[in-house]
Amino acid sequence: MSKPRICLIEPCHSHTEVVVPTLDLLYEAYEIYLIAPRSLFELDLLRSTQSLYRAVPIDWQQRHPRWRRFLRMPAKYFTMRQLVNQIAPCCVFFTSTYREIDLLLIARYFKHVPKAQIIHNFQYFLRPGMHRLYEQFDLNLVISEEVHKYILEHHPQYASLDYFLPISFDCFFRLHPLRNPSGVPTGPIQLGVFGAVDQGRRNYEGLFQSLRCWRRKSGAAPFVVHIVGKLPKEYRRFIARYELDELVRYYDHYVSFEEMFRVLRMVDIVLFLIDSTSSYRQTYNRYKISGSSNLIKGFRKVCASSRDFPVESILRDKCFFYDGAQLEQLFEAIADGYITREVVREKEARYTGLDILSREEQQSRLLSGLRRSIG
Secondary structure: OOOOEEEEEOOOOOOHHHHHHHHHHHOOOOEEEEEEEHHHHHOHHHHOOHHHEEEEEEOOOOOOOHHHHHHHHHHHHHHHHHHHHHHOOOEEEEEEEOOHHHHHHHHHHOOOOOEEEEEOOHHHHHOOOHHHHHOOOOEEEEOOHHHHHHHHHHOHHHOOOEEOOOOOOHHHHHHOOOOOOOOOOOOOEEEEEEOOOOOOOOOHHHHHHHHHHHHHHOOOOOEEEEEEEEOOHHHHHHHHHOOOOOOEEEEOOOOOHHHHHHHHHHOOEEEOOOOOOOOOOOOEOOOEOOHHHHHHHHHOOEEEEEOOOOOOHHHHHHEEEEOOOOOHHHHHHHHOOOOOHHHHHHHHHHHOOOHHHOHHHHHHHHHHHHHHHOO
C-alpha cells in the first residue's frame, strides 16, 4: 500500500536544522515532497538525506534587495500553489512562516488546502488581527516544550497550539556517518558557540572582551572556545590584536553541517551566549527559542548560560551559570577546578531516561498531531 503524500514547504533559504529532523520524523509514514529554494538543496545536510524526499526546487534569491523580494513574494506563493496542485498531497506543511505578508499570501493561495505550520516567532501572533491568520491553519506547532507551556499559560485563546522537538538527526548520521573524535578528550575544556555570528542574537562582543580580560591576567589556557560560524573580519582582527589565538578556534568561511556536528560532538560545553544585551531577550523561551537549544537537546550536551537567560527547565540541571556577560566567572571556575570533565560527564548523565528527547516520542507527537488535525 502506497504512503500518503505530504508536501513540506520551506519558503526561504533558512531553518535547515529544522527541516531535516522533520523529514526524519515523517518519512516512514509519508511520501514527502519538499518545496524549497534551489540553494537549500545544495547544503550537505539535505544532500545527504535526499533519499527521504522528492526535491521540488524553486528559484528564490535571498541576496536580492528586500524591496525586490517583497515585490516577488506573490509570484513565489502562486508558484508554490501550482506545484502543490500537481503533487496533490493530503497536507501542506510549512516548516517556516515568517511575517504577516507571508501569512496573508498563504491564506490567499492555500485557502482550501489542509495545512500545518511551524511558528518560530509566536510573538507576531499576539498582534491585533493575527489570531484570524493563526486559525487559517489546521495545525499550529512550536518547537519547544517550554514555549508551548508558556503560551498556553499566558494566552489561553491559543489552546489548540501543539509542539514537537526537531532534534533527531538519525537520518543524517545513518546516511552520512560522521568522523568520531579520536580517543578520549584530554587537555583544555572545550567550549563551543554554534550558529551565525550575529551580535543581535548572541553577545559575541561580551565573549571577546571576557577573553581579552582573561588573557591579560592569566598566562595558561585551561579552556578553548570554538566559534562555529563564519567569523567577521573585525573579530578576527580583535583576536590578532590581543593575541587570543591560543584561546579561540574559528572559521573564516561557511561551515558545513558535517563540520558543525563534528565539533558539536567534540566540545564539552555549549555556550548559549545570550544575556541582557540580546535583541530577543524578552521573547527567548517564551515565544521563540535559541537555535542552540535543539542542538543541545539533540546531542545531549552540557551547556553554560548567563543568569539573564531563562534556560529551559529540562536543561537547567545540565547547565553552568554566570552573571550578566561575565564569562570570566565560567573561565575561573574551569581554572580553579570546579568545572572538570568529570563534572561535565555527571551532568551529561542526567539525560538518561528523558523520554521526551527520544526520536520515538517526538515522532509520535508529530504524527498524532497531523492525523488528529488533518486526518
